[in-house]
Amino acid sequence: MKGRSFDIAIIGAGASGLCAAVAAARCFAREGRSSSGIALLEALPRVGKKLLATGNGRCNLTNSKITEDCYFENGAFALNVMRAADHEAVLAFFSSLGLRTKEDECGRVYPQSNQAASVLDALRFAVEKHGVCVLTETKALSLKTHGNGFFINDSLFAKRVIVAAGGQSARQFGSDGSGFALLRELGVRLRPPFPALTGLLLGKPYPRALKGVRAECEARVCLGERVLAQDTGEVQFNENGVSGIPVMQISRFASMYAGDKSLVLQIDRLPGMAAGELQAYLQARAREYPFLAAEDLMSGLMPKRLASVCVKEAGLSPSSSVSALQQADLERIAACVKGQTYTIEKTAGFDASQVTAGGVDTSEFCPQTLEIKKIKGLYCCGEVVNVDGLCGGFNLQWAWSSGLVSGTAAAQSLLE
Numbered sequence: 001m002k003g004r005s006f007d008i009a010i011i012g013a014g015a016s017g018l019c020a021a022v023a024a025a026r027c028f029a030r031e032g033r034s035s036s037g038i039a040l041l042e043a044l045p046r047v048g049k050k051l052l053a054t055g056n057g058r059c060n061l062t063n064s065k066i067t068e069d070c071y072f073e074n075g076a077f078a079l080n081v082m083r084a085a086d087h088e089a090v091l092a093f094f095s096s097l098g099l100r101t102k103e104d105e106c107g108r109v110y111p112q113s114n115q116a117a118s119v120l121d122a123l124r125f126a127v128e129k130h131g132v133c134v135l136t137e138t139k140a141l142s143l144k145t146h147g148n149g150f151f152i153n154d155s156l157f158a159k160r161v162i163v164a165a166g167g168q169s170a171r172q173f174g175s176d177g178s179g180f181a182l183l184r185e186l187g188v189r190l191r192p193p194f195p196a197l198t199g200l201l202l203g204k205p206y207p208r209a210l211k212g213v214r215a216e217c218e219a220r221v222c223l224g225e226r227v228l229a230q231d232t233g234e235v236q237f238n239e240n241g242v243s244g245i246p247v248m249q250i251s252r253f254a255s256m257y258a259g260d261k262s263l264v265l266q267i268d269r270l271p272g273m274a275a276g277e278l279q280a281y282l283q284a285r286a287r288e289y290p291f292l293a294a295e296d297l298m299s300g301l302m303p304k305r306l307a308s309v310c311v312k313e314a315g316l317s318p319s320s321s322v323s324a325l326q327q328a329d330l331e332r333i334a335a336c337v338k339g340q341t342y343t344i345e346k347t348a349g350f351d352a353s354q355v356t357a358g359g360v361d362t363s364e365f366c367p368q369t370l371e372i373k374k375i376k377g378l379y380c381c382g383e384v385v386n387v388d389g390l391c392g393g394f395n396l397q398w399a400w401s402s403g404l405v406s407g408t409a410a411a412q413s414l415l416e
């Protein structure tokens with residue numbers, strides 16, 4: 001086994017890996033040690049590709065309203081790790097890289113420029129300034145312990161390795177689950193990965209006519225009548241199912257019960273109006289405008305195509321005259337608006353997901369360093385760890401914090 005030798009090799013140059021590289025380089029710089037001994041391996045031709053797609057190209061890089069509950073899994077562990085690099089520390093870190101940020105009313109933090117590229121540039125420039133050795137188009141296919149270090153691909157030796165290869169969401173941005181495979185080979189315990197923050201594909205009677213409609217709804221993932229999770233916000237209706245932030249927030253529960261025949265999506269298409277209020281509204285409209293078509297009864301409440309589908313779901317023709325509608329018809333329309341149920345066939349899967357749930361079992365780590373307890377010198381950060389959060393900047397916060405903690409710890413262990 002011959003090849004290059006490094007102090008630290010970081011596998012994956014995404015959010016957490018870039019952060020780990022800068023943190024390690026800063027530690028070395030403080031001691032006058034060169035960062036050319038830090039290698040950052042990236043499978044793709046460029047670093048940080050996923051970052052450019054985050055926050056719809058704006059990068060929601062953190063959130064000031066962070067609590068344990070913002071994480072579905074292992075929130076207490078995540079916050080424990082963040083004691084060494086919390087929200088404020090992350091903001092200070094980016095500020096030290098020259099990145100100015102702004103916060104919205106929900107605590108979501110974005111770059112001042114509104115461009116995700118600014119966040120990536122801040123990290124890229126710091127990596128370059130410190131002289132970290134960036135090896136693009138270099139995929140780690142194997143990781144083996146060797147003496148007091150590790151061999152990657154049987155050729156690159158490193159005294160310390162940080163696995164920052166992400167999960168297996170949105171493969172087009174490089175994270176394909178290969179980090180999990182490397183760790184599994186070393187006997188590291190993993191929780192089975194599954195997609196979170198993704199869309200839902202719905203079975204009959206989901207009406208394809210809704211394709212392209214967006215509306216404020218309350219979405220609930222249920223097992224029969226039991227509500228597993230619910231959220232309210234703008235739902236996007238697609239050809240075969242639904243997406244949008246509220247759907248993503250609850251999709252994890254559909255992943256967990258995938259294959260269960262009683263898994264359904266209940267959707268309230270008018271969460272701001274109680275059922276009784278809606279019925280009274282429809283009755284008043286019908287009295288005042290008897291010449292309208294049934295689909296126009298709700299023209300002031302929701303997009304027309306959605307109203308038309310609700311009328312159809314009530315067993316009526318959208319073009320039927322309001323004057324012909326009975327009280328019972330109006331009650332049925334109101335009931336369909338407030339609670340339609342569709343079977344969930346499956347989630348939109350890893351490729352459409354923003355984050356992977358599952359990953360390295362948190363009991364494997366020392367939370368102060370993110371070193372794997374049973375394999376000295378091996379660290380992990382980011383999504384490869386079994387921590388996943390809500391939409392709103394919490395997943396990147398975890399990536400930054402865990403990158404800072406692991407990068408600092410790996411470098412310090414070589415300076416002791």
Ligand SMILES: Cc1cc2nc3c(=O)[nH]c(=O)nc-3n(C[C@H](O)[C@H](O)[C@H](O)COP(=O)(O)OP(=O)(O)OC[C@H]3O[C@@H](n4cnc5c(N)ncnc54)[C@H](O)[C@@H]3O)c2cc1C
Nearest residue numbers: 012014015016043054055060140166174382383393395396
């Ligand atoms: C479309 C989209 C939008 C998102 N928006 C937000 C948002 O606004 N806010 C938020 O908090 N979170 C957001 N997320 C989630 C967030 O981007 C991730 O949680 C975060 O990027 C995870 O960081 P990471 O470093 O663990 O993994 P990644 O960012 O996925 O980086 C992993 C890197 O490792 C490389 N790699 C993988 N395997 C290997 C290997 N074997 N060898 C070498 N290199 C390898 C990959 O190519 C990749 O560059 C979004 C995700 C997506 C997909």
